Amino acid sequence: MEILRTPESRFEGLADWPFAPRYFEADGPDSARLRIAYVDEGPRDGAPVLLMHGEPSWSYLYRRIIPGLVQRGRRAIAPDLIGFGRSDKPAAQDDYTYERHVDWMSQWLTGLDLTGLTLFCQDWGGLIGLRLVAAFPERFEGVIVANTGLPEGAGMSDGFQAWLNFSQTAPELPIGFILNGGSARDLTPEEIAAYEAPFPDESYKAGARRFPALVPVTPQHASVAENQAAWRVLERFDKPFLTAFSDADPVTKGGEAAFQARVPGAKGQPHVTLKGGHFLQEDCPDDIVALIDAMIARRG
Template identity: 70%
Template sequence: MQVLRTPDDRFAGLADWPYAPHYAQVMDSDGTALRLAYVDEGPRDGAVVLLMHGEPSWAYLYRKIIAALVAKGHRVIAPDLIGFGRSDKPAKRTDYTYARHVAWMSQWFSGVDLKHVTLFCQDWGGLIGLRLAAAFPERFAGLVIANTGLPTGAGMTDGFKAWLEFSQTVPEMPIGMIVNMGTGRELTLAEIAAYDAPFPDETYKEGARQFPTLVPVTPEHGQVAENKAAWEVLERFDRPVITAFSDGDAVSRGGDAVFQARIPGAAGQSHVTTKGGHFLQEDCPDDITAIIDTLIRTRS
């Protein structure tokens, strides 16, 4: 497997991003070593919050939420998925599979040995993060699920269909502008540049290109059976689960009802509909911080 690594100078001086990277190594089944980057901020004895980003963003999406949660005394961990942010980027589209991403993140999660975790997940952060919760349910104390799903081949929304077509036909992927198009507010030029930073040119974007095609929206997609098995675990998960889908996301619209109906821990919880687009972290970071903090303090 050929692997690209974004030069460190691409991350120098990014707006509102003071966080030092931590690194871990994960091994692919073909023997390739990959460097995975993550943020780890806050007191070591604080309640652990795991923030999982999706496509085509990176941990920068959580910059305001990280600071706010640390200020409340929590330990906050935000990884960059392989192919994104400071993490290594396989050079071929075919190197990116749903199964590989789950395997890579499972290795990392086991290695950092996190316990009593509160997960916040959005977009592919849910498709992968919820698989972690199903694989290691004893390590999770609560879930906050936003603008995501755990699909099992039953179709797609019109919003996702439009995104899939765009992602596979646009000549050059304008990463920062894609995030900007998915927010309710207008991002600054500096913020857009920060989302572009991990990708010096199109060769670094193969993961971003491939991810939309990997969502198991048909029975023929890979990982349908594995997601069904994960649902069986989540349907027994009785720790607190809160949905926090936004009111302006055509891609995931209606997905919150599925989680509320199927996961026991969601019963009787104060589910929230936030304001904002698909990347609600950019639109309502204070609300997200309050939801996570309240869940932790109510649970304690």
């Protein structure tokens, strides 16, 4: 496995990103060691919040949410998935599988011995984060899902089909353009540059290119059985489970219904529809901070 590592110089002076990186090494195939980067801010004894990004972003997506949580006395933990941000990037698309991502993040979660977590997850942050909840339900005290899902091979939305086609055929994957187009507001040139920072050239984008094709939207996809097993655990998960999808995301529109119907912990929760596009963290960060803080406060 050839592993690429984005030079640290690419992350110097990014707009609104004062956070120091921390690192954890996970085991990969063929004795490979993969570095996972993460941000860990706020009081050590504060209620821990796990913020999981998706495709093709990185923890920079939470730059306006992390300070809001810290101001409220919470501990904000935001990892970069393998292939994204400061984390290592296997160079071949075949190096990326759904199950490897779950395994890498499981190693990180248990290696840091994180417990008492409130999860906020969006996009692939949900596909992976919800698998962590299913694998380690005792480590989570609450979940907020936004613009995500846990597919079982039952098809896809027109919005996702369009994204899949684009991601697999575009000669170059324009990361900043994608983030800007998926947000309801216009990102600044500095913000767009920050999203492009992890990828010096196309060779670093194997994970970003591969992720859409890994979503198990047909019965023939890998990980359908694993996601079905995860749903069986979630169908017994009775801790607070809140949906906070946005009102302008064609990719995941309507996805909250399955969670509200199938997860016991979703019953009686104050589910909301937020204003924003697919990357709602860019559009309504203060609302997201308030939702997370309120869920923790309700638990006492």
